[in-house]
Structure formats: C-alpha cells, structure tokens
Amino acid sequence: MSSHDVDLFVIGAGSGGVRGARIAASLGARVAVAEERFLGGTCVNVGCIPKKLFSYGAHARDDIEDARAYGWDVAEPTLDWPRLITNKDREIARLNGVYQRLLEGRGVAVMLGRATLEDAHTVAVTAPDGTVTRRTAEHILVATGGSPVRPSFPGAELAMVSDEVFYLPKRPDRLLVIGGGYIAVEMAGIFQGYGAQVTLAYRGALFLRGFDRDVRTHLDAEMRHRGIDLRFRTEVASLTRRPDGAIDAVLTTGETLVVDAVLAAIGRAPNARGLGLEAAGVELDERGAVRVDGRFRTSARSIYAVGDVIDRVQLTPVALAEAMIVAHNLFGGAKRTPDYEFIPSAVFSTPPVGTVGLTEDEARAEALARGGAVDIYRSTFTPLKHTLTGRREKTLMKLVVERDTDRVVGVHVVGPDAGEIVQGFAVALKLGATKAQLDGTIGIHPTAAEELVTMRERCPDPDHSVSVDHLAQGAAPHRGIVQHRWEDSEA
Ligand code: NDP
Helix, strand or coil: CCCEEEEEEEEEHHHHHHHHHHHHHHCCCCEEEECCCCCCCHHHHHHHHHHHHHHHHHHHHHHHHHHHHHHCCCCCCCCCCHHHHHHHHHHHHEEEEEEEHHHHHHEEEEEEEEEEEEECCCEEEEEECCCEEEEEEEEEECCCEEEEECCCCCCCHHHCCCHHHHHCCCCCCCCCCCEEHHHHHHHHHHHHHHEEEEEEEEECCCCCCCCCCCHHHHHHHHHHHHHCEECCCCCEEEEEEHHHHEEEEEEECCCCECCCCEEEEECCCCCCCCCCCCCCCCECCCCCEEEECCCCCCCCCCCEEHHHHHHCCCHHHHHHHHHHHHHHHCCCCCCCCCCCCCCCEEEEECCEEEECCCCHHHHCCCHCCCEEEEEEEEEEECCCCHHHHHHCCCCEEEEEEEEECCCEEEEEEEECCCHHHHHHHHHHHCCCCCCCHHHHHCCCCCCHHHHHHHCCCCCCCCCCCCCHHHHHHCCCCCCCCCCCCCCHHHH
C-alpha cells in the first residue's frame, strides 16, 4: 500500500470516472472521486438518458395515431410538457442516487466540488461552500468529459446548447437547430415528434458526415417527409430577440426565420482547461484534449485520462471500456489495450439509425488500396406495422461485404429499433462474420431484422469512381467496442 491518502483519485463522476472508480475499488484499491456538477455526468444528466426518454415520448405520438388502424378509438393527444420534465427529472434524480450508492457501496469516497491538480500526486477539491480539501494519490484518473461548443456569430448567446434543452419550461412552437451531427439530428426529430415546427440548418451538403451515404440520403428523405425543414449549405449569420420574445434568425442564404428557440449542436470540446493539468506536467494536444498513450497514461506518469477529455471517440460505452482498461491495468495486473474496431453506434433520430463498421465509401477506398472489391446488399421496404397504418415510412438495410474474403465489414440500418438490431450484428462483425455465414443463419419471421440474413442480390457495381469526400474531410469511422446495456447496476 502506498503512503498516499488513496491509491486512485478520479476527477469526474461521469460514465468513465464512475466505472473506473468502481472497478478499481472492487480490485482492492482505496479510491476517491470528485464531482463538481452531478453524479453520472453528461450521459445520465444531459445526454444519452434524458435524450432517450424524450425520444420515447416523441415516438409515442406516432404510436397513438397508429393505434387507430389497429382498432383503437383514441382521442387526439394533447401535450403536458412540464409533466415530461418533472418525470424525467425524477428519474434522473433516482439515477444520481443509484450512482452515489454504487460508489459508496464499493467504499469509494465521493467528494462534491471542483478538483484541481496541485502536482502529479495532489488534488485539491473546493466544495460549494469554499472549503478546500487536499488528497494525495498514487494514481490520478482524469475523466472530466466534454462540454457543448457554443457558436460565436452575433446574437449567439440567444441560442441554447444541449445541456439546456432538457430543462426547457415550455416546448417551443418553432425551433431552429444548428448542426448536422448526432445531437442536431436527434433533437430535430424529438421536437418535431412533440409537435414543434422544426428547421435544421447544416453548413455542409448533407448531414451526418462520416455515416454511410445511403443512410444519410434515406434519413434526409424520411425527415423531410415528416415535415422537418432541412436546410443544407446554410449557416446562421445572426440572432436577434424580437419585442414579442421570438427570435429572428438571419441565415447565410439571406432569409430570416422567426423562431421561438434555437439549439446549437455544433460539437463538444474536452473539459481539460482550468484543472491544473499543465502544472502537473500533463500535455494537451492541438485540439485541447489530454494526450495519452496506448494505455491512457498522460505525459505525467501518475496521471491517466479516459473518455471525452481525450477526444478519441465521444461515446459513453467507449469511455466505460477505456476506464475499465485503466483500472484493470493498475490494480488487476492486466496489460490491456483498447480495441476501437467495429464500434457500433445509433442515432436516435426519427426514424433511428444503427451502424457498425465501414461505410460503403470507406470500404471501397480500402479495397481500392489493396486491389480488391466490395459487394453491396441493400434493401428498402415498408415495415409490416405500416401496412395497416398507411404511414409512408421506409426502412433501409445495407450490408457492405469485402469480395475477396466474403467478410461483412459494414451493417447499416435506418428504421424502427435500428440500434437494437445493429447491436447483435456488431458481435457478428467483431467475430469476423462472412456473408455466407449470415446467409446460413435462419431468419426470425416476421421481423425487419431477418432482411439482413436474407439479402441475396448484390447491387450492381457503381460505374462512377469512388467518392471519398467525407474521408478527405477527416470523418472518423464508427468501428469497435461492443455496446453497453443501460441498467442501474451497470453504472
Ligand atoms: P457532432 O460532432 O456529431 O456534429 C457536429 C455538427 O456541427 C457537424 O454537423 C458539424 O458540421 C457542425 N459544426 C461544427 N462546427 C460548426 C460551426 N462552427 N458552425 C456550424 N456547424 C458546425 O457533434 P454533436 O454536437 O452532434 O454531438 C457531440 C458528440 O456526442 C457526437 O459526435 C457523438 O460522439 C456524441 N453523441 C452521441 C450520441 C449517440 O450515440 N446517439 C448522441 C449525441 C451525441 P461538419 O459535419 O461540417 O463538421
């Protein structure tokens, strides 16, 4: 046992920090964790969990409408937005308590306040009442996450970011969403589902850069069909408050939109400043993220960092996996390294997207480099449920297959339960599944997912040259670690 107060001091009780603290404590380490805002971090409080709850609520309106085709007489639904916020807040408070008990149950000391590093082994925690407590630690894990980037055009202070969207006292009737990534696309669908008139302004030619282009075009058509006003190659030049409280949003196209609220979802930046990292000898990279080696050790030997603060892959399950590696390596005698191959992810858009592995363009570029080729299998169909409802909503399923090895290197789905479907296929891809093995798997009938094991007809080879525009722009492939299940016990 070291002469320090604790063996591991964790800064930040978000997904990565809580997991790292718990695993380290379960391996016998003396652990303390400091958190300045809320237990559970972004994911539990202002990210994945409230977003998914909002997403369920947004889809409920469709379910109520669809019920009529199935024999139910239902009244026109009306919305009590404050009830949604109250119920959501109650659930998040319950989860905060679950996290606290999980940590304390393992003997982890939870310190509420802002932690800063005084040197490579000393952390000072300033509590909300100003009291400062110092702890020395053999090892320190920085898991401080990231924060939404705020725009800088004139009037940008009138725009909210994702942290605020979950506490809106009232559903805006007219919402402008800026951005074309996960958050923008998800929130556009959620607020449209809740009855708002939604416009999404994205600076590029087509949103969800880095995703498969069929996914992007399919979702584009589906969202437009639902009445979401998608404006591409469009930026916001300025925002001005009107006397009636609404906001004038001047677009770079010259048009002015009158809206009730603006959500800027233009990316997230690492929370690495003001922590005393430099004083402790921790280097940051050019994007302001903590620089780590292959086992998450920073340039200071006693300090490690995981999750959004290292800005590799901004996904909760990745932060969890990274934190477990650090804890097992430090206290379990392991020598693990991360595996970022085949990271599945879902965009909880309307309809949702599930994706794992390479996009068609990425696979073609890789194949081209080694003189190989790629086969594409694609299917677009109306989900069985909508044969009665008449809802014009199409599902897209797509397989990307390396021709010479027959390995399935990409699975892309747009449609109900896309994330649930792709999670299972992620395991198959991780195990190196071939197209022949998918073909040899019996489908479950009638499901949408059976389509992925019954696609027999290859799409004709494209006669155009490979489009790798998004690769040139630096898009990250979505490959890798098997997804985490959201259960209380899994914090
Ligand atoms: P993303 O990085 O996904 O997308 C940012 C978007 O904002 C891009 O469309 C980008 O355009 C655009 N953008 C960037 N800078 C500007 C600017 N100055 N002006 C206008 N537009 C700009 O970020 P998000 O904020 O959507 O989400 C952050 C991260 O959180 C995601 O990357 C994801 O890793 C994670 N997340 C995951 C979710 C999930 O798993 N379901 C859900 C929500 C978030 P361009 O494409 O041209 O660069």
